Amino acid sequence: EVQLVESGGGLVQPGGSLRLSCTASGFTFSDFWIHWVRQGPGKGLVWVSHIRSDGSGTAYADSVKGRFTVSRDNTKNTVFLQMDSLRAEDTAVYYCARDEGFSTPLGYWGQGALVTVSS
Amino acid sequence: DIQMTQSPSSLSASVGDRVTITCRASQSISSHLNWYQQKSGKAPKLLIYTASNLQNGVPSRFSGSGSGTDFTLTINSLQPEDFATYYCQHSASFGPGTRVEIK
Numbered sequence: 001e002v003q004l005v006e007s008g009g010g011l012v013q014p015g016g017s018l019r020l021s022c023t024a025s026g027f028t029f030s031d032f033w034i035h036w037v038r039q040g041p042g043k044g045l046v047w048v049s050h051i052r053s054d055g056s057g058t059a060y061a062d063s064v065k066g067r068f069t070v071s072r073d074n075t076k077n078t079v080f081l082q083m084d085s086l087r088a089e090d091t092a093v094y095y096c097a098r099d100e101g102f103s104t105p106l107g108y109w110g111q112g113a114l115v116t117v118s119s
Numbered sequence: 120d121i122q123m124t125q126s127p128s129s130l131s132a133s134v135g136d137r138v139t140i141t142c143r144a145s146q147s148i149s150s151h152l153n154w155y156q157q158k159s160g161k162a163p164k165l166l167i168y169t170a171s172n173l174q175n176g177v178p179s180r181f182s183g184s185g186s187g188t189d190f191t192l193t194i195n196s197l198q199p200e201d202f203a204t205y206y207c208q209h210s211a212s213f214g215p216g217t218r219v220e221i222k
Contacts, residue, residue, distance in 0.1 A: 037163075037213075045155075045163060047211040061211070095162055103151040104210050105168035112162055 002026040002108045004096050009113030012086055020081040020113055022096030029077040030054065033099035035106060036070065036081050038092035046092075050099065051079060064090075086117045121145050123207055125214035131222040138194040140217045142207035147187045151209055154183055154192045157216075158203045166205075167192065194219075 008020040036048040069082040097106035122145040150170040155163040167183035180195040207214040
């Protein structure tokens with residue numbers, strides 16, 4: 001069974017840092033791109049970042065560029081999202097999701113990790 | 120960047136109704152359009168990929184159509200478990216969502 005499990009969420013002060021992890025099981029992790037998508041309280045889905053299957057390429061939304069860094073360790077079946085210089089507007093549930101390929105459908109999602117940025 | 124819009128933003132419908140949700144891209148995206156269902160407090164679920172392909176395990180009452188800039192998600196014979204918010208997605212852009220509520 002394909003599973004994605006996020007961890008590392010929590011409460012952090014503005015300007016602080018947090019690292020999310022997304023640990024996968026049930027499939028060949030190194031074959032798939034992984035995306036991060038977030039959802040603010042009562043808001044819609046917003047794409048944050050993606051990383052290629054071998055980690056050779058990454059991309060970021062303008063709102064997080066220069067503050068967030070995505071990486072992966074294929075030996076541990078884990079993708080990381082390092083979030084620095086956090087702002088109140090980064091408060092959201094963060095999901096990791098598996099990219100199924102052509103046209104970038106996100107076929108499997110984790111349960112989400114809540115990040116709250118507040119003093 | 121390509122922007123995605125959806126209409127309506129919300130709708131009320133009854134069990135058994137046919138529901139249509141529209142998604143529009145700011146420029147042609149061929150058939151690179153996906154649809155998701157999200158229930159409150161849960162992760163999104165992929166329903167339709169590449170405009171018209173039903174994801175494994177999704178009931179056949181869901182269907183998608185369109186190409187270029189205009190796309191449609193149709194739910195035939197709405198069921199109680201279909202009340203949720205629906206999002207379209209192209210690449211790194213999601214539509215704002217359509218909330219389907221019980222009339």
